[in-house]
Amino acid sequence: MSPTNFVRFEEIEPGQSFIRTTVVLSPELIESYKDVVGDRNPLYDEMSTFGCRVAPPTLGAIYLFRSFYATFPPPPGRLHASLECDFFQPWREGEIITISGHVVDKYLKRGKKYVLFQLSFTDEHGTEIARARVEEATPE
Amino acid sequence: MSLPNPFATDLTPGAPLPQSKQVITREMIWRYGEMVEGDRRNPLHYDQGVAVEAGYPDIIAHGTLSLGFVSRSLAQALGAPWLTGSKISAKYIGAVFPGDEITVHGVLRERVTEEPTTRLVFEYWCQNQHGQKVIVGKATVLTQAE
Numbered sequence: 001m002s003p004t005n006f007v008r009f010e011e012i013e014p015g016q017s018f019i020r021t022t023v024v025l026s027p028e029l030i031e032s033y034k035d036v037v038g039d040r041n042p043l044y045d046e047m048s049t050f051g052c053r054v055a056p057p058t059l060g061a062i063y064l065f066r067s068f069y070a071t072f073p074p075p076p077g078r079l080h081a082s083l084e085c086d087f088f089q090p091w092r093e094g095e096i097i098t099i100s101g102h103v104v105d106k107y108l109k110r111g112k113k114y115v116l117f118q119l120s121f122t123d124e125h126g127t128e129i130a131r132a133r134v135e136e137a138t139p140e
Numbered sequence: 141m142s143l144p145n146p147f148a149t150d151l152t153p154g155a156p157l158p159q160s161k162q163v164i165t166r167e168m169i170w171r172y173g174e175m176v177e178g179d180r181r182n183p184l185h186y187d188q189g190v191a192v193e194a195g196y197p198d199i200i201a202h203g204t205l206s207l208g209f210v211s212r213s214l215a216q217a218l219g220a221p222w223l224t225g226s227k228i229s230a231k232y233i234g235a236v237f238p239g240d241e242i243t244v245h246g247v248l249r250e251r252v253t254e255e256p257t258t259r260l261v262f263e264y265w266c267q268n269q270h271g272q273k274v275i276v277g278k279a280t281v282l283t284q285a286e
Contacts, residue, residue, distance in 0.1 A: 036172050037208030038162060041215045049220045057223055058211040061204035062175045069177070076183055077194060080203040082231040090223045139194075 007072040009106065009113045009138050018071040018101040018119070023063060025095045030055040033062065055091040060121055060130050067099045068117055068134070077139040081114060089129040096124045104133065113138045157246030157262060160213045164201050166238040172205045201236040206266050206275055213244045214262075218281050225282040234274035241269040246279070257282045 023029075030053070034040060039056050043049070064083070068074075091097075101119035108114070114137055121130040173185045183190035184200050191199045207230055214222045236242060246264035253259075259282055266275040 032171075032175065033208070036168055036175070037205070037212055039208065039212040039215065041212070043215055043219055043223070050223075054223060056208065056211050056215060057226065058204070058208050058228075061207055062172075064204065065176055066178055074182065076190070078182065079184070079200075080232055082229070083204075083207075084229040085227065087224060087226045087228075 005073055006075040008075065009115065012072055012103055012106055012115055014103050014105050016071075016103045018067050018099075018117075020098060020100045021063070021067055021070060022096055022098050025055060025059075025091055025093055025097060027053070027093055030059065030091075030093055033059045050090050050092065053093040055093065057085075057087040057091060057130065059091055060085070060087075060097075060132065063097075063099055063121075064119060064132055064134050067101055067119055068136075072103075072115075074136075075138060079137050079139075081135040081137045083132060083134045085130060085132045087130050089123070089127060091129065092123075097129070098122050098124075151248050151251065151260065153248050153251055155248045157213055157217050157244070157248075157264065159243055159245055160209065160216070161241055161243045162209045164205075164236055164238055164240045164242060166199070169199060169201045169205065169238060172202055176202055176204065196235060196237070198237045198239075201238070201240075203230065203232040203236075203275065206236055206242055209242060210244050210264055210266065210275070210277070210279070213246065213264075214279055214281070217246075218260075218283070221281045221283045222279075227280040228277060229279075230275050230277040232275055234268070234272055236268065236274050242266050242274065243268075249278075257284050 044054050103117050105116040114135055116135050119132045122128050188199055244266050246262045249263045250261035262279045265273045267273045
């Protein structure tokens with residue numbers, strides 16, 4: 001990553017939207033996530049509960065930053081400070097998820113710069129399956 | 141959407157979540173970084189030299205990687221209700237490094253019945269092998285009487 005190819009804290013404004021992205025919840029993606037976090041719960045494979053295979057809900061967390069960074073490439077050293085996620089519906093295998101989001105706020109806290117952004121995950125029927133608010137600390 | 145959960149039926153405030161442990165490996169951080177950041181990799185998560193220069197002893201694991209371990213514990217304890225109609229918050233208060241052993245702890249703090257559902261609020265925290273908390277947060281799950 002080039003150190004000059006990033007969006008500075010001063011350039012980010014509340015209300016700015018992210019580039020909308022879509023992801024397919026492919027079997028490979030779900031398996032890869034389950035493998036990394038060691039979550040082999042048969043719950044995700046059960047056909048009875050949801051009628052299909054599903055993913056751990058925190059799989060959505062892997063897209064929090066990709067979405068934000070696609071519009072606001074980060075300077076080196078930006079770190080995740082906190083988050084809140086609501087999971088409304090299960091993450092069903094094969095679904096195409098659209099991720100949209102915007103900057104909610106930016107502020108100084110104890111001498112550090114923070115950006116707060118919100119993302120919404122919707123399925124192909126337009127149903128919101130999850131929502132997240134994320135706070136990032138930037139070292140600039 | 142709320143679903144029945146046998147484990148949750150008899151839980152009262154103060155009840156612990158089953159603990160779970162996970163050793164963090166360099167490979168795990170690398171693989172997770174590929175998924176999370178794509179070609180926008182943060183060097184603090186893969187370049188030891190940059191991490192040391194920034195004042196850390198080693199590369200740092202992504203905070204959301206540990207959140208996956210918390211989710212694993214909640215899914216194990218609560219089953220399907222964790223996947224739908226749930227909520228989690230997390231505050232990252234300490235860095236996690238390769239070789240750390242993270243233990244997920246949790247306690248039921250609140251149980252509110254609003255027929256036909258019951259809302260369970262857990263306080264959880266992740267701590268390393270030195271007993272230092274690295275993540276603190278809450279998880280809320282809606283369950284339905286069977």
